[in-house]
Amino acid sequence: ASAHHLWPEIDRVTMEQMHYARMSVEDSGGVWQLFAEEGEMKMYRREEEVGGMVIDPLRACHVVKGVTGHEVCEYFFNPQYRLEWEATVETTTVLEKIADDILLFLQVHKRIWPASQRDAVFWSHMRHVPDDKDQDGPPIWVVVNNSVDIPDLPANTGKCVRLLLTVCLMCQTFIDPPKDGAKVTRNDLTCKITYCSVVNPGGWAPPAVLRAVYKREYPKFLKRFTNYVIDQCQDKPILF
Ligand SMILES: CC(C)(C)c1cc(CCc2ccccn2)cc(-c2ccc(S(=O)(=O)CCO)cc2)c1
Numbered sequence: 127a128s129a130h131h132l133w134p135e136i137d138r139v140t141m142e143q144m145h146y147a148r149m150s151v152e153d154s155g156g157v158w159q160l161f162a163e164e165g166e167m168k169m170y171r172r173e174e175e176v177g178g179m180v181i182d183p184l185r186a187c188h189v190v191k192g193v194t195g196h197e198v199c200e201y202f203f204n205p206q207y208r209l210e211w212e213a214t215v216e217t218t219t220v221l222e223k224i225a226d227d228i229l230l231f232l233q234v235h236k237r238i239w240p241a242s243q244r245d246a247v248f249w250s251h252m253r254h255v256p257d258d259k260d261q262d263g264p265p266i267w268v269v270v271n272n273s274v275d276i277p278d279l280p281a282n283t284g285k286c287v288r289l290l291l292t293v294c295l296m297c298q299t300f301i302d303p304p305k306d307g308a309k310v311t312r313n314d315l316t317c318k319i320t321y322c323s324v325v326n327p328g329g330w331a332p333p334a335v336l337r338a339v340y341k342r343e344y345p346k347f348l349k350r351f352t353n354y355v356i357d358q359c360q361d362k363p364i365l366f
Contacts (some may be wrong), residue, residue, distance in 0.1 A: 129226050132249060132274065140270045144295035147268070147320045149274060157315050158185060162332075166190070173337075178338040179327055181352040184344060185320040187345055190352050192312040192319045195267035195297025197253065198319060202295050203269045205229065211354035214347065214365045216243075221276070227252045231271075232279060234286060238339050241331035241346050247287035248273045257298060264299035264366060281328070290326035293318065298321040299366075321348055 130136075132288040140340035148160075168191040171182045190198070201207050207220045214235050222230040228251045249272055254265040271293040275281070280287030300316040327336065359365075 130228075132224065135274075136224075136228060136249055136251050136272075139272050140253055140268070143253070143270045143272075143292065143322070144253075144266070144268050144296060147294045147296040147322050149321060153231070153346075155307040161341055164345060164349065167342060167345065167348060169348070174304065175333065176326065178333075180333045180340075181324055181326045182337065183324045183339060184340070184347050186319075186320065186344070188321070188348060188352060190317045190319060190356065192315055193317050193355055193359050194264065194315055194364060194366055195265075195299040195317050195319075197359050198297045198352070198355050199252050199254075199267040199269045199295060200365065201358060202351065203224040203227075203229075203233070203250060207354075208359075211351045211352060212347075213357070214343070221247070221279070224249065224353055230274070230276070233287065238331070238335070239329065240286075241335065242329070243286045244289040244328065245284075246273060246291055247276055247279055247281075248291060264301065267297045269293075269295045287327070287329040289328050291323065293323040293325075294322075295321050311362065312360065315364065319352065 132170060146197055157172050159172065160168060160170050162169035166184060169184065169186045171184050174181050174183060204222050214237050216234045219231050219232045220229050223266060228249060230249050232245065232247050234245045250269060252269045254267045257263055257266045271291060273290045298318040301310055302314045304310060304314055
């Protein structure tokens with residue numbers, strides 16, 4: 127991967143996004159507005175507009191039992207599962223396999239009436255790093271998706287307006303050691319998920335409509351994804 131011309135950007139943005147996600151875990155106060163809370167899932171947003179376009183940064187914290195961060199990131203990253211959990215996507219195509227853990231995607235999203243339909247071109251990178259808070263514990267797993275301009279697919283030529291997105295899914299895994307050295311089971315697993323996203327619609331879309339859709343759809347999006355992972359993993363061996 128290091129030979130690919132996008133590698134320097136991919137490496138830099140991935141580390142920046144991971145740092146941002148870890149910092150945001152601490153600052154639960156500040157300018158973030160809690161707009162949805164369901165069980166262990168808390169969703170925050172900041173109201174921001176760029177050129178009259180809503181780009182409200184979103185941050186979600188969720189705690190899920192019975193899965194590892196590696197499993198959550200694998201189901202998020204791997205295109206073969208995408209359409210099974212991603213209800214906002216109409217089609218997803220891998221344009222280039224930059225490395226085993228770096229893919230270039232073209233996605234056409236479902237239209238949000240009355241806005242015009244959006245597509246997105248982004249690289250997706252999955253990586254794990256030691257948890258500096260628990261060096262000999264499970265590593266932190268992360269998937270970062272970041273829009274990229276590629277000459278072969280110029281924006282806004284077809285029916286779709288090109289969406290710009292930066293997304294980070296970061297997962298910390300906690301294992302409650304079972305008594306008397308018994309084997310770790312899924313009941314001993316807890317995964318702390320931080321999902322950060324900034325989605326720029328890329329062209330004008332009615333702010334009030336977008337905010338209403340985001341408020342309704344983002345909680346459903348994260349719940350649907352995490353429930354899908356729990357369901358897929360429950361009868362499979364644990365992927366640490
Ligand atoms: C409805 C809502 C949930 C807010 C939504 C609407 C749109 C559709 C595009 C759009 C946005 C704004 C205006 C018009 N259309 C896209 C997304 C979206 C984009 C990316 C990712 S990802 O995490 O990178 C996983 C890969 O797909 C997840 C969700 C979400």
